[in-house]
Amino acid sequence: MSRILSVTTTDVRFPTSLDLDGSDAVNVDPDYSAAYVDIATDDGEHGYGLVFTCGRGNELVTAGMDSYGELLVGRDTDELVNNLGDASRRLVHDSQLRWLGPEKGVSHMACGGLVNALWDIRARRENKPLWLLLSEMPVEEIVSAVDFTHIGNALTPADATDILQRGQAGKQERISELREHGYPAYTTTPGWLGYSDEKLVRLSREAVADGFGMIKLKVAGSIEDDRRRLRLAREAVGPDVRIAIDANQRWEEQEAIDWVNQLQDFAPYWIEEPTSTDDILAHAAIRKAVHPIKVATGEAVQSRIIFKQLLQAGAIDILQIDSTRVAGVNENIANLLLAARFDTPVCPHAGGVGLCELVQHFSFFDYAAISGSMDDRVIEFVDHLHEHFAEPAIVTNGRYQAPKRAGVGAEMLGQSTAHWTFPSGAGWQALNAH
Amino acid sequence: MSRILSVTTTDVRFPTSLDLDGSDAVNVDPDYSAAYVDIATDDGEHGYGLVFTCGRGNELVTAGMDSYGELLVGRDTDELVNNLGDASRRLVHDSQLRWLGPEKGVSHMACGGLVNALWDIRARRENKPLWLLLSEMPVEEIVSAVDFTHIGNALTPADATDILQRGQAGKQERISELREHGYPAYTTTPGWLGYSDEKLVRLSREAVADGFGMIKLKVAGSIEDDRRRLRLAREAVGPDVRIAIDANQRWEEQEAIDWVNQLQDFAPYWIEEPTSTDDILAHAAIRKAVHPIKVATGEAVQSRIIFKQLLQAGAIDILQIDSTRVAGVNENIANLLLAARFDTPVCPHAGGVGLCELVQHFSFFDYAAISGSMDDRVIEFVDHLHEHFAEPAIVTNGRYQAPKRAGVGAEMLGQSTAHWTFPSGAGWQALNAH
Numbered sequence: 001m002s003r004i005l006s007v008t009t010t011d012v013r014f015p016t017s018l019d020l021d022g023s024d025a026v027n028v029d030p031d032y033s034a035a036y037v038d039i040a041t042d043d044g045e046h047g048y049g050l051v052f053t054c055g056r057g058n059e060l061v062t063a064g065m066d067s068y069g070e071l072l073v074g075r076d077t078d079e080l081v082n083n084l085g086d087a088s089r090r091l092v093h094d095s096q097l098r099w100l101g102p103e104k105g106v107s108h109m110a111c112g113g114l115v116n117a118l119w120d121i122r123a124r125r126e127n128k129p130l131w132l133l134l135s136e137m138p139v140e141e142i143v144s145a146v147d148f149t150h151i152g153n154a155l156t157p158a159d160a161t162d163i164l165q166r167g168q169a170g171k172q173e174r175i176s177e178l179r180e181h182g183y184p185a186y187t188t189t190p191g192w193l194g195y196s197d198e199k200l201v202r203l204s205r206e207a208v209a210d211g212f213g214m215i216k217l218k219v220a221g222s223i224e225d226d227r228r229r230l231r232l233a234r235e236a237v238g239p240d241v242r243i244a245i246d247a248n249q250r251w252e253e254q255e256a257i258d259w260v261n262q263l264q265d266f267a268p269y270w271i272e273e274p275t276s277t278d279d280i281l282a283h284a285a286i287r288k289a290v291h292p293i294k295v296a297t298g299e300a301v302q303s304r305i306i307f308k309q310l311l312q313a314g315a316i317d318i319l320q321i322d323s324t325r326v327a328g329v330n331e332n333i334a335n336l337l338l339a340a341r342f343d344t345p346v347c348p349h350a351g352g353v354g355l356c357e358l359v360q361h362f363s364f365f366d367y368a369a370i371s372g373s374m375d376d377r378v379i380e381f382v383d384h385l386h387e388h389f390a391e392p393a394i395v396t397n398g399r400y401q402a403p404k405r406a407g408v409g410a411e412m413l414g415q416s417t418a419h420w421t422f423p424s425g426a427g428w429q430a431l432n433a434h
Numbered sequence: 435m436s437r438i439l440s441v442t443t444t445d446v447r448f449p450t451s452l453d454l455d456g457s458d459a460v461n462v463d464p465d466y467s468a469a470y471v472d473i474a475t476d477d478g479e480h481g482y483g484l485v486f487t488c489g490r491g492n493e494l495v496t497a498g499m500d501s502y503g504e505l506l507v508g509r510d511t512d513e514l515v516n517n518l519g520d521a522s523r524r525l526v527h528d529s530q531l532r533w534l535g536p537e538k539g540v541s542h543m544a545c546g547g548l549v550n551a552l553w554d555i556r557a558r559r560e561n562k563p564l565w566l567l568l569s570e571m572p573v574e575e576i577v578s579a580v581d582f583t584h585i586g587n588a589l590t591p592a593d594a595t596d597i598l599q600r601g602q603a604g605k606q607e608r609i610s611e612l613r614e615h616g617y618p619a620y621t622t623t624p625g626w627l628g629y630s631d632e633k634l635v636r637l638s639r640e641a642v643a644d645g646f647g648m649i650k651l652k653v654a655g656s657i658e659d660d661r662r663r664l665r666l667a668r669e670a671v672g673p674d675v676r677i678a679i680d681a682n683q684r685w686e687e688q689e690a691i692d693w694v695n696q697l698q699d700f701a702p703y704w705i706e707e708p709t710s711t712d713d714i715l716a717h718a719a720i721r722k723a724v725h726p727i728k729v730a731t732g733e734a735v736q737s738r739i740i741f742k743q744l745l746q747a748g749a750i751d752i753l754q755i756d757s758t759r760v761a762g763v764n765e766n767i768a769n770l771l772l773a774a775r776f777d778t779p780v781c782p783h784a785g786g787v788g789l790c791e792l793v794q795h796f797s798f799f800d801y802a803a804i805s806g807s808m809d810d811r812v813i814e815f816v817d818h819l820h821e822h823f824a825e826p827a828i829v830t831n832g833r834y835q836a837p838k839r840a841g842v843g844a845e846m847l848g849q850s851t852a853h854w855t856f857p858s859g860a861g862w863q864a865l866n867a868h
Binding site: 027028029053054055056063067094095096097099100101103107150252253254276278280281282302306312313 | 461462463464465488489490491493494495497498528530531532533534535537539540541542543583584587683688709710712713714715716719734736737740742743
């Protein structure tokens with residue numbers, strides 16, 4: 001019998017604040033970081049997971065994974081990875097730890113890191129990348145992985161079964177198509193708030209030349225800057241390439257409405273995070289008032305319970321899952337199924353550290369076995385920090401290529417995690433010596 | 435000039451799970467715990483704060499206070515405690531740490547612990563208990579302490595100023611009244627789910643004899659048990675004492691409606707936490723369907739942004755603030771003002787470790803300077819663990835007596851924190867030796 005031998009966490013940080021990569025109206029100086037975890041079994045298996053953070057506080061997520069990890073060490077590996085629904089519930093609903101959320105913030109993200117690492121073991125055992133594992137998994141097993149707690153008024157196990165059974169028709173053809181042609185991406189690379197106009201224009205043109213059908217700009221610094229930058233970007237990409245804009249929760253409800261409507265001239269496709277993502281009612285009001293600009297949110301949505309309400313209230317046009325905000329693969333299956341139930345496209349958030357590598361699997365699975373559609377669906381892509389991963393995300397001609405390596409995509413290179421371990425790694429020691 | 439010298443945290447836990455004190459349908463075996471913090475200045479001042487948790491995970495909140503504490507050490511004490519609005523915003527909106535929430539879960543509670551400790555220094559400097567400090571503070575300073583971010587569509591600084599200015603009339607009389615007669619309490623002591631019928635009846639009778647006008651019962655184990663226990667409690671207290679019931683988020687929306695309506699025979703006063711407190715829309719639906727039973731929630735409400743929506747959506751009759759869930763005194767002032775704006779009574783959650791000692795100050799302040807009313811307003815009281823505090827909460831004849839000692843109420847006895855430090859304290863060492 002295999003048992004969980006150890007749960008080992010590492011605080012990995014990259015000094016991205018030095019270049020203002022990733023700068024926006026709220027996250028002004030992020031050091032993109034990964035709370036990284038390696039779950040080892042006494043048979044020598046390993047499963048890897050990570051949680052993205054912005055630097056300070058990464059140590060709290062690693063501490064969270066250490067705390068929840070104590071619930072796993074010594075347990076039967078087979079029991080955990082063959083019943084990942086139970087495994088997730090055991091962590092998420094622990095009778096004492098749940099007070100820390102419930103199901104939100106540091107504790108919830110920590111659960112997600114561990115849950116993903118358990119899925120990593122499972123996917124490696126079956127020698128499949130996560131998206132293929134999920135796409136080929138029996139419907140009943142997918143349904144058993146979902147925690148329906150507090151979403152029963154929008155999605156029942158019977159609803160989920162129906163959605164997944166409809167997704168079986170044509171599945172093999174879609175899997176072949178994904179392997180051959182990949183899945184559409186959009187890029188945020190041109191649009192960081194810290195970039196000069198010249199850099200914005202140059203990178204926007206490059207994005208179009210690279211085959212992207214959509215780019216994204218950070219907004220909400222000042223309305224004059226936003227109008228100028230959006231005009232420059234629109235001139236650079238032409239009328240047919242979509243431009244999404246992202247306010248990173250900067251505004252109050254009325255402020256969002258007034259500001260966004262002053263940008264209508266440049267026909268932005270969606271406004272992302274116009275206000276607090278905890279504010280379902282404000283999102284609903286903003287969506288009504290900024291039509292035809294669509295409303296998107298999700299990278300900071302704490303759980304399926306908030307996504308459910310955003311859908312019930314008609315508050316969003318686009319649901320943006322994030323691979324490391326919620327409690328891992330299981331909760332993102334719930335989010336995909338909720339989106340399908342409300343006929344809402346999923347356009348995942350990515351970037352940061354490893355988010356592209358992880359989240360792509362969900363869109364591939366969604367196309368293969370849930371929505372069966374790529375209409376108005378794109379995965380975010382930001383071209384940095386991929387070189388630290390065992391299988392970097394690959395985007396060519398504006399499309400993510402299907403991951404091939406077994407696992408969930410979280411495995412990092414040992415030399416990278418060692419070099420950028422905070423604060424003891426050689427990379428940080430060298431920076432601190434300056 | 436005084437500077438912050440150190441932020442020292444202690445993981446204090448009490449083995450309450452041995453007695454099933456505090457047991458309910460979700461929290462089946464809590465070890466009531468306090469993530470305790472002592473902020474010291476280089477002038478020898480001390481401010482104390484704490485965050486209540488249920489045991490496992492208490493170490494994550496202490497770690498959180500350590501992390502946020504780094505933002506305070508070395509700073510000018512006067513600048514912090516004379517502008518507590520800025521002090522709070524500096525912690526809550528730190529550009530890197532905010533990713534961990536934003537404004538929810540472990541990171542937010544950790545901010546709250548530190549913010550309360552800073553208020554403790556301020557209150558000690560003015561030699562006043564927190565409730566009196568707040569009640570006598572100039573309106574402009576109270577308003578400047580509030581973070582209006584993402585509540586601007588419900589409460590503006592002008593609204594807050596109006597509410598507080600109306601609260602000035604008769605304030606001195608109400609302060610005198612509070613000092614003389616205190617503030618009404620209700621007790622949860624009889625109603626824990628782990629207690630026998632005999633104990634429930636005995637403690638219910640004792641509660642009435644002790645002068646309480648309301649008791650609370652935990653429900654949602656089984657409907658048969660709930661009907662039997664509620665019948666016994668109603669027989670024990672008679673028709674005129676209110677009985678609140680509390681499901682601790684156990685139900686789905688429709689399940690809550692069906693279950694609660696089967697308890698109408700026994701005329702419960704409110705149903706507390708019928709479902710996830712993150713679920714604003716479900717609370718609104720439940721409230722409509724269980725009338726005349728009132729709906730109450732708040733001990734798990736992560737921030738003012740959720741409280742605002744619960745009020746906007748007409749989802750609650752009773753707003754239950756908690757002293758250590760949100761970002762401290764500042765955010766609870768926001769919550770009190772939101773409640774006043776929507777003419778909704780505040781009935782604080784208490785119990786746990788130190789929650790009675792801390793939260794009472796807000797109801798006293800609310801009566802003195804905000805709502806000016808005690809109608810349908812009661813503070814929860816649970817009679818355990820008070821002996822560990824420098825100034826234990828005192829309830830006589832069913833009323834909280836006005837706290838007299840300078841500070842926010844969080845200071846614990848050194849012998850208590852040392853004895854119950856987890857896992858190294860003598861109390862835990864002795865238990866582990868068995």
